[in-house]
Amino acid sequence: MxxxxxxxxxxxxxxxxxxxxxxxxxxxxxxxxxxxxxxxxxxxxxxxxxxxxxxxxxxxxxxxxxxxxxxxxxxxxxxxxxxxxxxxxxxxxxxxxxxxxxxxxxxxxxxxxxxxxxxxxxxxxxxxxxxxxxxxxxxxxxxxxxxxxxxxxxxxxxxxxxxxxxxxxxxxxxxxxxxxxxxxxxxxxxxxxxxxxxxxVELPIPECTADSLSPLLTWMLDNLKAEHTVAELARRARMSERTFARRFVAETGTTPAKWLIMQRVLHARQLLEDTQMSVEDVAEQSGFGSAALLRHHFNKIVGVPPKNYRRTFGGATELSA
Missing domain, CATH: 3.40.50.880 (Class I glutamine amidotransferase (GATase) domain)
Structure with missing residues (x-):
């Protein structure tokens, strides 16, 4: 007692x-x-x-x-x-x-x-x-x-x-x-x-430690909704796939797939805070394609489902969760 x-x-x-x-x-x-x-x-x-x-x-x-x-x-x-x-x-x-x-x-x-x-x-x-x-x-x-x-x-x-x-x-x-x-x-x-x-916890965009991939990272951020394969990214960077994968890890500290998922979660977080989009639309705009996939990665990285995060941090009225 x-x-x-x-x-x-x-x-x-x-x-x-x-x-x-x-x-x-x-x-x-x-x-x-x-x-x-x-x-x-x-x-x-x-x-x-x-x-x-x-x-x-x-x-x-x-x-x-x-x-x-x-x-x-x-x-x-x-x-x-x-x-x-x-x-x-x-x-x-x-x-x-x-x-x-x-x-x-x-x-x-x-x-x-x-x-x-x-x-x-x-x-x-x-x-x-x-x-x-x-x-x-x-x-x-x-x-x-x-x-x-x-x-x-x-x-x-x-x-x-x-x-x-x-x-x-x-x-x-x-x-x-x-x-x-x-x-x-x-x-x-x-x-x-x-x-x-x-x-x-703040989730800053991983910084690139050199200039060689900066244009590519910027392009990826501007095209989060697109599908990105290592082969396609390597061609855009004008490198072999093996060299590109090694360089990407060296400059960002993570793999292309993990980097892209993190950026999509960050973008989804911003949309949940600042817009009235449904979770389905947030998933589409951030490049996850489906609400189920968004919930999976969002919960893994942020620690709560999107609707719970919006309830705590959303500045706009929630229309759908």
Whole structure:
């Protein structure tokens, strides 16, 4: 049963990620049927202000000793650094040893990692920091595509708003769906989102590292609807098929077929965001030919079906999904 939540804040804490913890666990919602939760804001030096990442100051009311006995110990994001306060790391280790649930929001996973609590664990963090987390803690089992990971007594979340998903997951598990739904309604967020963080990752067009294929790549982008074979592309580039295939990989880092699929997905993404085209028309305009083929490749690369992506990011009214 979730009765007490302790949020540990350190210098240069991120206010939004800290605010997520406050909003989910720190507000009395007993009138809406949510069981009472004692929320403690804890720091190394209680009563002394610490800096946030936006220039404001935050004053923790409690010291690290108030973490003792908390059912959930939460670590919001903070500016990345080489070392974290040893007193904070030791407090987290003690909480883990006594069986408390631990939660990190966004880059708060680096603090759990520095405490040695992610070794051999499945975990995640913001997609921009994933490789850095893996480089720093090579024994972790990183899943960069999800909104949150629950492994044993540790929950790690992806960037920023994914912390809401992780917090509501914990509420749902510990206090039931009714409590999670009540909190979500007050926050005006879905109780449970579809997909993972791949749908939020930037997908830049792979850059060509030399000039020789640039005209061909531009032509391919202008003709996404056309069928393209290696033989036809090699003739247009005035190379043998073998030489063309080798040169294409050398300059783009991938094969012609994979490069073309990625560009078609990127174009489909733009059409889903900016137009009212049906998914069938998006598939036709982006060169996939059928909605089924679009859904297959879109879901594989972006992580959600086209209709779910449009629901989240579409600026125009959806006519058909």
């Amino acid at each position: 979730l009765r007490t939540v302790a949020a540990i804040v350190i210098d240069q804490v991120a206010p939004f990620e800290f605010g997520v913890l406050c909003e989910v666990f720190g507000i009395d919602r007993t009138e809406e049927g949510v069981p009472p939760i004692e929320f403690r804001v804890c720091g190394e030096r209680p009563g002394e202000p610490i800096r946030t990442t936006v220039g404001a100051m935050l004053i923790p009311e409690h010291g690290l000793d108030a973490v003792d006995g908390a059912d959930l110990v939460a670590v919001p994001a903070a500016t990345l650094r080489d070392e974290y306060p040893e007193a904070v790391l030791e407090t987290l280790r003690k909480a883990a040893d006594r069986g408390a649930m631990l939660l990190s929001v966004c880059s708060g996973a680096f603090i759990l990692g520095a405490a040695g609590l992610l070794e051999g664990r499945h975990c995640t963090t913001h997609w921009r920091h994933g490789q850095q987390l893996l480089d720093r803690f090579p024994t972790i089992l990183l899943d960069p595509d999800v909104l949150y990971v629950h492994d044993g007594n540790i929950v790690t979340s992806a960037g920023t708003a994914a912390g809401i998903d992780a917090c509501l997951h914990i509420v749902r598990q510990e206090l039931g769906s009714a409590a999670a739904n009540a909190i979500a309604r007050r926050m005006v967020v879905p109780p449970q989102r579809d997909g993972g963080q791949r749908q939020y």
